[in-house]
Amino acid sequence: MFWQEEIEVISREELQRIQLYSLQETIRRLYYNVPFYNQKFRDVNLKPDDIKSLEDIQRLPFTTRDDLRENYPYGLLAVPREKIVRLHTSSGTTGKPKAIFFTKKDIDQSAELIARCLIMTGVKSDDILQNMMTYGLFTGALVMHYGAEKVGILVIPAGPGNTERQIALMQDFGSTCLHLTPSYALYLAEVMDSKGIVPQRDLSLRRAYLGAEPYSEETRIKLENMLGIDIYNSYGLSEMNGPGVAFECKYKDGMHIWEDNFLIEVLDPDTDEPVPEGQEGEIVLTTLKREGMPLLRYRTKDIAKIIPDTCRCGRTHKRISRIFGRVDDMFIVRGVNIFPQQIERVLMGIKGVAQNYQIHLEAYDKMTVKVEIEQDFFDGNIEKLLALKSRITEKLKSEILVTPQVELLEPGTLPISEGKAQRVIDNRNL
């Protein structure tokens, strides 16, 4: 089944023609409407008319996370502010988040892409989607919500957490599709198991869409067996609409990236040169249809590869593999992107905290921040330490939007490593 068959099975030649047209059009708008990009073009002595083929994209400047932050809040808008109907942000490393703007058309387009994804996995009008991503400033839940609404299926805006209630909703409303993070899916499956709920017998689940965190094929198989459903991998990032950038079809062999909307490059992160198709590299994306805030050659820092052959499903849009890792040290907890530097900055601003710290990640996204207290801070008062602990917890929560466990340690207990300290110990096995 297709949502927009014509564009989904379009010939490669035609697709590339559309891509070139959209790229040229995007570049023109950026050149004339966004001073930041105008300057970048001038820096390399480039005019919009110089872009004559898709290969010419390699002459264009990159856009990085830092560019987004430096142009915060409104610097990268390509339309008058009044045309913006929605703002999303994602957390950033230096306190300021990254702002992503949507016009009405952008919202509609992101919903179209989700609709393609859902239909691609077999969604029909009687399906019921329980949307367990966080609603609000994160793109995950709302973009999926609008896409499901476009398809016309029932959406339960459950949001994350409160697992017992989630299970009750599945039982009571007969949810058939779930949208959630892999770590929460694992937790959910465990809770069901401990409560004696057999999904195959007691629930109506058919499929789940897992995204916002990388996970392995083994985890997929384990979850499919535990829940008795099909699990589809979803890739997206808030800089590119959120979910719906690339999605798996029925064959679950890589995610189709919607190339009429996104131009993909896979680059060697060291040389910035393209790697041969099929080889791993950093995913770099250019928006082709974005109106409010188009982005050129955005460095996602995600490592993946393109799967060369065409897919049995008939879609001509290329597939990317699952994400193997990151170019930087970012990690994801409960769908939220976190940099160790964010945590460090918070900790160093609190009196009583010593230099050394460590971040431990355990199953189900349990996050513990281990902190050494300062020798002189200790005066035998237990209340004072408890207050310190809760102050650290509060401040971290306010910065990274996830509540970690905080463990106070004696000075000198954490290993001091030479050179770059290993700050994150990830034992999640996702």
Place this chain on the structure above:
Amino acid sequence: MAKIREIAVFAENKPGKIEKITGVLAREGINILAITIASTNGFGIIKLIVDKTELAYQKLKESGLTVSLNEVLAIAMKDRPGQIHDIALVFSKNGINMENAYVLVEETRKQAYLIVQVKDIERAKKLLEKENLKFYDE
């Protein structure tokens, strides 16, 4: 000398901590008069009254522990029923809150002390002296 000094040691909740502390003290021939352990979810604090406070503090610190010295009140009482109750009455009458308390008994078992931690130690001392309470003589 109404006030005596207590040694507090920070301890993550893991085995071997007390053994380490007592080991240090034993090696130095320091006598533990009273010990109390308070623990929360995640960490605890061990408090000690010893005979050679200054030495104990130095040695514990040298052994890498996180230690602090704090002043507490040591109120004299007989080692017999009802004594703590009597003192508690005086406290509540004077509106003083016991932040933390434990008992130290002398070897003779004739004399005991209630070790009390309060917010404003000077003020508490004055009020309690008016009530004819006796204190430990360090």
Place this chain on the structure above:
Amino acid sequence: MIWNKEAECMPFKEREKLQLERLQSIVKKVYDNVPYYRKRFDEIGVKPEDIKSLKDIAKLPFTTKTDLREGYPFGMFAVPLNEIVEIHTSSGTTGKPVVAGYTKKDIEVWSEVMARALTMVGATKDDIIQNGYGYGLFTGGIGVHYGAQKIGATVIPISAGNTKRQLEVMVDFGSTILTCTPSYALHLAEVAEEAGITKKDIKLKAGCFGAEVWTEKMRDAIESKFNLTALNIYGLTELIGPGVAQECPEKSGLHIFEDHFYPEIVSTDTLEPLPEGEKGELVLTSLTRDGMPMIRFRTRDITSLRREICKCGRTLIKMDRVTGRSDDMLKIRGVLIFPSQIERALLEIKGIEPHYQIIVTRPHHLDELEIQVEASKDIFSDEIKHIEAMKKKIESHIEKSIGLRVKVTLVEPKTLPRSEGKAKRVIDKREL
């Protein structure tokens, strides 16, 4: 500005005609499609044809929260399930929550009434609406969101909580309209003050505050601190969510969107309709609801109605600020809970005595719920660690059951006051 002049400024007589047509059709619809209503109508011997004038609405049976619970999950739906596109549930209930099902048409109506409400507050497509109501199953966030998108304003779906980020976003993006609970607005204002954020840094011009009972005193405080116009919004999940009524800048009552929601005031004792201007319980009938129509839903909210032509030009009937409830329900941070729900959750835990007290306070303008519980003696003879663990266990159990974080204080047996007859379980220290 008026979003839908035709509907909002319609002459009384004309609107009454429209209301009657809609009432007749909704009554027929529920009689034909909702077994629950057919049964209730038949029991008291009323037929759709008996509704010949608006006054005849008094012949119809009431619908209560309990009825909705009993119909859970789909009992109140008037359309096949595959026409329902969205579901919301009431927050924080131990038993079964109240379910609201929306068809595509309902979402359109919801967007329409919320567009009216936000326009009444002063929103245009040029405005930046910082939406601090909770998103998700709760209707507050998504309701405002739909209305804002309908107008074409920029909506910042920041959801509830995270005060630091709220202020950052407010300053950085120059939000012009704030939507959240009034107590949270006040909290934001105070934290802004502490953080040295001045009125110059903030571009807010209006606020749309609701989901809890508040006062003129609170309005004055919010307005002077933020230098904005603070207006009251009213709504409830059972009818649609936010967008049942909205106060205009005249600040003399909330205009009920009565072409969609038909209001009555009844005596809390006799349940008989009361004349205009008298205080009683608000009863609402949805006139256009497609997925889940409500006939004479008892809101339990105490208010009065006034029909007059407002200076703003709207002819929509006005209701006063809600001043209280006709049951013992509490509203904490916008979430409705009965003390009995807390009791039920408490008693599911071993080692807990059936003596407790609920203390509601509002330090820094945010509702806080403390539950003092008598624990059995054994617990106190135990280590601090175990008392802490017990406390945590009760807190998380209650949070799971009612959906609200609470602070639990364990007290020794026989320390809470014993009352004769009905125990005073709730001590509400908030100034409401």
